[in-house]
Amino acid sequence: MSQHSGSEVAEKTGPKTERGRRTLRKLLDAAGEEFGARGYHETAISSITQRAGVGLGTFYVYFKSKEEVFRALVADMGARTRHALSESVKDAPNRLEAERLGIRAYLEFVRTHKSLYRVVMEAQFVAPESYAEYYRVFAEAYRQGLAQAAKRGEISEGNDDVRVWALMGASTFLGLRYGVWDDDADVGAVSQAASDLMINGLAPRPKKNGDVSS
Amino acid sequence: MSQHSGSEVAEKTGPKTERGRRTLRKLLDAAGEEFGARGYHETAISSITQRAGVGLGTFYVYFKSKEEVFRALVADMGARTRHALSESVKDAPNRLEAERLGIRAYLEFVRTHKSLYRVVMEAQFVAPESYAEYYRVFAEAYRQGLAQAAKRGEISEGNDDVRVWALMGASTFLGLRYGVWDDDADVGAVSQAASDLMINGLAPRPKKNGDVSS
DNA sequence: TTGAAACATGAGTCAACATTCAGGTTCCGA
DNA sequence: TCGGAACCTGAATGTTGACTCATGTTTCAA
Incomplete structure (x- = not known):
């Protein structure tokens, strides 16, 4: 994910720090690949976070729900x-x-x-x-x-x-x-x-x- | 459902009796409407059987799985x-x-x-x-x-x-x-x-x- | 009339997640 | 060097719903 449109991400504004931006990008990329390969319903949030290399809870720091990503x-x-x-x-x-x-x-x-x-x-x-x-x-x-x-x-x-x-x-x-x-x-x-x-x-x-x- | 192709239905051959054929048709019609209105994943088997006016278990007399219908x-x-x-x-x-x-x-x-x-x-x-x-x-x-x-x-x-x-x-x-x-x-x-x-x-x-x- | 094949049933089982939460860790300005 | 903001975590919770099964009921050929 090279450009994230901001408006769709979490509550209001996006990540504040560089670390946060990196994590967001990792999640977005991983989600794209998982959804693309297995489809929405076959894809578990945990598989996204695993592919992204972050903890399960981290997902919800960046997105309100599965549908939001x-x-x-x-x-x-x-x-x-x-x-x-x-x-x-x-x-x-x-x-x-x-x-x-x-x-x-x-x-x-x-x-x-x-x-x-x-x-x-x-x-x-x-x-x-x-x-x-x-x-x-x-x-x-x-x-x-x-x-x-x-x-x-x-x-x-x-x-x-x-x-x-x-x-x-x-x-x-x-x-x-x-x-x-x-x-x-x-x-x-x-x-x-x-x-x-x-x-x-x-x-x-x-x-x-x-x-x-x- | 006016014509059912048979090949996709349950184990081998279709229903043997008139009653069975009627039930099958009711299930097929109900499934079509439910899937069409709510989509595959939002549709519960129980809502199909309810709409068809048959018991939940009856569904599995005619189809091996949700995907089969x-x-x-x-x-x-x-x-x-x-x-x-x-x-x-x-x-x-x-x-x-x-x-x-x-x-x-x-x-x-x-x-x-x-x-x-x-x-x-x-x-x-x-x-x-x-x-x-x-x-x-x-x-x-x-x-x-x-x-x-x-x-x-x-x-x-x-x-x-x-x-x-x-x-x-x-x-x-x-x-x-x-x-x-x-x-x-x-x-x-x-x-x-x-x-x-x-x-x-x-x-x-x-x-x-x-x-x-x- | 009868028995067995066909059909009907719905409570109960079970696995699969999405989402939450309480408690860390890291970063950075003052 | 300190405090709080930002970020991270994964075990636990709760729901949902496909599918099973033990037990009926109906049909019909002999």
């Missing part, structure tokens, strides 16, 4: 994902290219953060508000990106809300299929094929001279 | 979804139209089966093999559909595996967003917008006379 983890994952994506897209020449880059970066990100990715998905059942928030924030930014691109004529007009959710769903499933389940597949090829679908759709390509039947 | 439910949901979709698509004139109809039918199906839909999603964590199987079967049929359509020239060529997962992801998320979370939205409009994206992509539409920049 979980929520903190989801929030952290959201921040990290958004950061990785905006970095990868920041110098795309246009929106279509941005989609391509975004997909690819997303798949790579999932592969290198499998544990936290799983945490986010499980949040749907463990902490539904965290899950909804994760996608709400995401969708909001995405929608604005599409709207602006449409204004610039880089993409067609359309129902951006629907588009955003469809695109997020596509990426999420591809992340699950090619990032989590099968990480041998060629990310480049997958993201190429995926962005091609998102950009051009399934419809047959018209011939060079615009000659389509009818 | 859950798996049976996922399998049942898979069969029902496939059935609903193939029905809705069976007389589509072409593949693109089939996509449109499929999306719409899927959204409607989700709305009328929210509980079981939630069960399927939670299966990812409770019974991962069931979840994988659910989508594996789905993907297989879908992929063949696309491949044949491509051969017929109704859609463009492409990486069908990637396409299938992207399309399933899109539908799933739209189902969550407009089927489970917000069931006031106009299904027609949503499925129209979604299928437009899947068919034509985001790319700007070329002008009538094929005049595109460059």
Whole structure:
């Protein structure tokens, strides 16, 4: 856990000393790995503290409950994902290219953060508000990106809300299929094929001279 | 639960008498609703038997464990979804139209089966093999559909595996967003917008006379 | 009519944690 | 060098709930 959002941690303010910050980070990291590997309900607090190398009681110095760490983890994952994506897209020449880059970066990100990715998905059942928030924030930014691109004529007009959710769903499933389940597949090829679908759709390509039947 | 797949039920064969079949069905229905409303871990066997109107011990006459009902439910949901979709698509004139109809039918199906839909999603964590199987079967049929359509020239060529997962992801998320979370939205409009994206992509539409920049 | 297979029951068992707490230890400014 | 703030600890507590089992009740073929 490189960045902790503070707001989700213990009572009010975070740890006061360096030692405290180190312990918090150890707990957060350990929790991420345990939850990611075994799932929320299969994970015991004691296994988290053991992995972190601290006493059981220490956990409750930093978190009010098991659910609280979980929520903190989801929030952290959201921040990290958004950061990785905006970095990868920041110098795309246009929106279509941005989609391509975004997909690819997303798949790579999932592969290198499998544990936290799983945490986010499980949040749907463990902490539904965290899950909804994760996608709400995401969708909001995405929608604005599409709207602006449409204004610039880089993409067609359309129902951006629907588009955003469809695109997020596509990426999420591809992340699950090619990032989590099968990480041998060629990310480049997958993201190429995926962005091609998102950009051009399934419809047959018209011939060079615009000659389509009818 | 209208069709139970048998294979997931208790030891070997299902109930022998009419009374037994009725009880099994009551348990399955109750389990679906409880799991759907409260989630797997929050649901107690006793709440299932209570809702079904049978004694606690009766549950174990029909299922070896809590997980077993859950798996049976996922399998049942898979069969029902496939059935609903193939029905809705069976007389589509072409593949693109089939996509449109499929999306719409899927959204409607989700709305009328929210509980079981939630069960399927939670299966990812409770019974991962069931979840994988659910989508594996789905993907297989879908992929063949696309491949044949491509051969017929109704859609463009492409990486069908990637396409299938992207399309399933899109539908799933739209189902969550407009089927489970917000069931006031106009299904027609949503499925129209979604299928437009899947068919034509985001790319700007070329002008009538094929005049595109460059 | 009857007996055995099928079905039903719910009190009791038991293991698994989440969380608490009372009592340390370490750090640091004054 | 002292006092208190910050931090650490793990045994004990209490709850929860899946699953068992010994004992009925119902069904139905012979």
